[in-house]
Amino acid sequence: MTKHHFPLAILLAPVALCAQTPVTSPAPPPAPTAPPLASTSPAPVLIHVVLNTSLGPIELALDKTHAPISTANFLHYLDLKKLDGTNFYRALKVTPNDGLVQFGVKYPLKPIAHEPTSQTGLTNKDGAIAMARQAPGTAAGDFFIDVGDMSGLDAKPGGSGDTAGYAVFGKVVAGMDVVHKILDGTIDPRKGAANGMAGQMLAAPVKIISVKRVPAHP
Numbered sequence: 001m002t003k004h005h006f007p008l009a010i011l012l013a014p015v016a017l018c019a020q021t022p023v024t025s026p027a028p029p030p031a032p033t034a035p036p037l038a039s040t041s042p043a044p045v046l047i048h049v050v051l052n053t054s055l056g057p058i059e060l061a062l063d064k065t066h067a068p069i070s071t072a073n074f075l076h077y078l079d080l081k082k083l084d085g086t087n088f089y090r091a092l093k094v095t096p097n098d099g100l101v102q103f104g105v106k107y108p109l110k111p112i113a114h115e116p117t118s119q120t121g122l123t124n125k126d127g128a129i130a131m132a133r134q135a136p137g138t139a140a141g142d143f144f145i146d147v148g149d150m151s152g153l154d155a156k157p158g159g160s161g162d163t164a165g166y167a168v169f170g171k172v173v174a175g176m177d178v179v180h181k182i183l184d185g186t187i188d189p190r191k192g193a194a195n196g197m198a199g200q201m202l203a204a205p206v207k208i209i210s211v212k213r214v215p216a217h218p
Helices: 008-016 068-079 176-183
Strands: 046-053 056-063 087-095 098-104 128-131 142-147 168-174 201-213
Touching (some): 046 068, 056 068, 056 176, 068 201, 087 176, 168 176
Antiparallel strands (some): 128 142
């Protein structure tokens, strides 16, 4: 599997934009970066949820132990039913078989503290779910799923510019075939140019009918 090392700036602005409608109100101040976790690595507490989409279900295991803030944020949107009726609206291909698909809410809640992969120990690998953002600490209600090795989106401490990366907080445990179908969806070349996302916007967004907690597999 090829590892993609591209500058974060290439993906920074497009990944962070909200889903169906840009937010027109002034952006709230960024939340602080989350404090480092303890040096020990306990067995993760995983919360399983299913995204029931128009193309089929996608099951996620959210890592409450290593990414507690991002996991709690996602579950807050779930419990408020803000994710029901949203869409996968963006499919960005880095290669024919690698990239990411993005979904999010129309009206996000407050931004959360950034949990960099350098602290959580998680990584933007195949099937990872992560927080979309602009500056670190601005992530709120947009999320993306990696397809292929996207570790170029991990935090790179000590580098120049924005090296905070994108906060991973779980992974797909069933339904990657659905994620691939979304990535392979038809792109509308007329969409996204104004927001720097030309060639990445789905002609027919994939509806998320509902998002529900489910029991973990034995």
